[in-house]
Amino acid sequence: MHNEPLAYRMRPRNIDEVAGQQEIIGEKTALYRMIKNGHVPSMLLYGEPGIGKTSLAYAIAGTSNLPFIALNATVSGKKDVEQVVAESRITGKVLLFLDEIHRFNKLQQDTLLPHVESGAIVLIGATTENPYHDVNPAIRSRCGEIRQLTRLEPEDLLGVLQRAVKDEERGLGKMTIAITDEQLMRIAEGVNGDARKALTVLESVISASDETDGTTIVEDWLIDNLLGRIGLFGDKKGSHFYNLLSALQKSVRGSDVNAGIYYLAHLLEIGDLVAVSRRLLVMAYEDIGLASPEVGPHVLAATEAAVRLGMPEARIPLANAVIEMCLASKSNSAYQAFDAAAKAIHEGKTGDIPLHLRDAHYAGAVDLGHVGYQYPHDTPIGSFGGWVDQQYLPDKISGTEFYKPVIAGEEKKLAAIYERLKEFRKK
Template identity: 50%
Template sequence: MDTPLAYRMRPQRLSEIIGQSHLVAPGMIIDRMVTAKRLTSMILYGPPGIGKTSIANAIAGSTKYAFRSLNAVTNNKKDLEIVAAEARMSGHVILLLDEVHRLDKAKQDFLLPHLESGRIILIGATTSNPYIAINPAIRSRTQIFELKPLTAAEIVVALERALADTEKGLGMYQTEVSEAALEHFAYSSNGDVRGALNGLELAVISTPANEDDKVVVTIETAEVCLQRKSLAMDKDGDGHYDVLSALQKAIRGSDADAALHYLGRLIEAGDLFSISRRLLVMAYEDIGLANPQVGVHVLAAIQTAEKIGFPEARIPLANAVIELALAPKSNSAYLAIDAALSDIRKGVSGEIPDHLKDGHYRGAAKLGRAVDYKYPHAYPTTHFPGYWVKQQYLPNNIKKKHYYLPKRSGKFENALADMYELLEKHKK
């Protein structure tokens, strides 16, 4: 057969959909729409190969509405006009629009009145988060449904269904697939049923039959034939930012194993820039004053990784991630600067005290600039390991404001906290 197995096995009815039970199971939202024959336009989003096109196809098959499939990038406005003309003639057309987040303004403006009239029922498919990537005008006229990656058990069901189907699947072959091979297809596809099905097909059709005229697919065959999925994300998609977010939250939560897992996913995507940037941010946002040396260590690891490149770059990066995860944590500096910025942005500020203003110009003294400034180095003190003199530094209306709230997170910040509290006593 010329068409891939995944295409041939595409569900024709909603009841044939594997997975996505939160949407298509009896009583769930899409099932209710189909049963009531009250379809509304929708956006389906999630990683590739998890059933967006299959759901659209099954909705059309379950309702008997005409079904057309276009791509927001490669198809032009003329193609949309043909669909609109068909909708006027037949009453309703289901339009699957792939890469809907790439819809340009001209196509969008053409579509909007047809969506509002209900003649075109749009099913937009995208791997990008629609709340970020899709124009609000389209978004407001659709319901948004997130699809989840299929579990390994669900993918096994799809594989077994394909092996048994004599009409569209691989049932015409006398095939024996080992349990280990089936599990490899299911687990290694990373939730992508299309990749698993096409890998299985390649294994079956490329394996010579044995003396019993049977095709035997072993785990070794599966490992050779399953095209390795790069990763369920790309550098511009929201899945990429989900992994970065998970990495930071695992490190913040001191889970070194989870942090290494998410680091591995980013390494597999080959995104050294994003890894480097996020690790440096974490060194100062999450570890911060609890262990300032971590920032130095992370920078050294990143510079080493950049010099040696992948695959060896994984080693210094792993060192940095483990140290970050297991280091004591303090976000006091991060909270302090955000608190200061918050006041400034709300207009909580004030005039700089005259004694702090610049006095390095002729006439400054006449204006009272820097006249009463006390130079701390001229005031030796027994209270502190250095020089200090009591004077006001904040503007009058916020002179008692505190932004830095020390956390006793480790030896270094304990020392800072002691000094901060001692200074506060002497300011009073």
């Protein structure tokens, strides 16, 4: 009887047993050839839980035959690193796998630097967070490879599960198990690309199945029941959460209703309702803007309702908001105009406020020359309201245009008025 979990036992022993990740460690990659030829570069492996960061590190260790030490930064500290350094002085080059490397503070990471640089330690750091945000630049610069791993495809996971069922040494091969490839594929498709979860579900299914005449018989309902307990990956403070927010905004900006609803559902299953509502409100003004000005108030009402309702009812007004934004006419002209004006200010393109626009509500304003302002409301112009042709920008930037209309939705009307007023000024 094995004491270790099946997922632990079935870790690949060398890089030829790694499932998926062919673009990183496949036979035709430079990294595969380097390791096969005996050279292991220091590297950072980035990706979500269960997609093979730890397994890849163990596989590289198994192929390289270097002395291998594994640490987890959540429970290890400077003393543990010093012990690894001491080990390298005795055995020569050491391969150090440091899981959750982003948990090390700057001092702890700096302890590694001279030894990674000298080659005494080959570092494989693994992190679920973006290494460009959470790993010190000094460590990053000493890692020849920074690779983002991706979720495994169901076909890759099916191969992992089939090996686990047949493997007599590490897997379940000594048992007689009645399980079909279709049932294994159901597990593979239900764990969202997570090999660890796939093997854990398989082990749980086998443990919960009845045995008849020495054969363990797996039933579909057991698989469905256990898959229903599998949680979505997510951390509302982690990179994946912000990646989901980004994907939601870009899907809405691209008018893809189905993608927008999908990412909203994923976020609400794992995330922070307030953060999601805030992002939706930003999107209403950033991406929809003047083309559909009614959308902003609609989304504000929807997000306020969602926060007041809480989950699960909050999904209803937010789904309405996402679909409306996806299908609304879109414009980013307003905030682009603001950014252009701010850029001009930072570049020193400023000037004195025209005298006739300065505050004149005090004694002595006339003596300072704060006169000449014409009140637009006194001069109606058609159905537009009041308008007077007078200068508002400082002399140095007079005539500069920051606003560039987008000819979409309701903004077409605003653009027409804008162009008409420019014609009046020319006259």
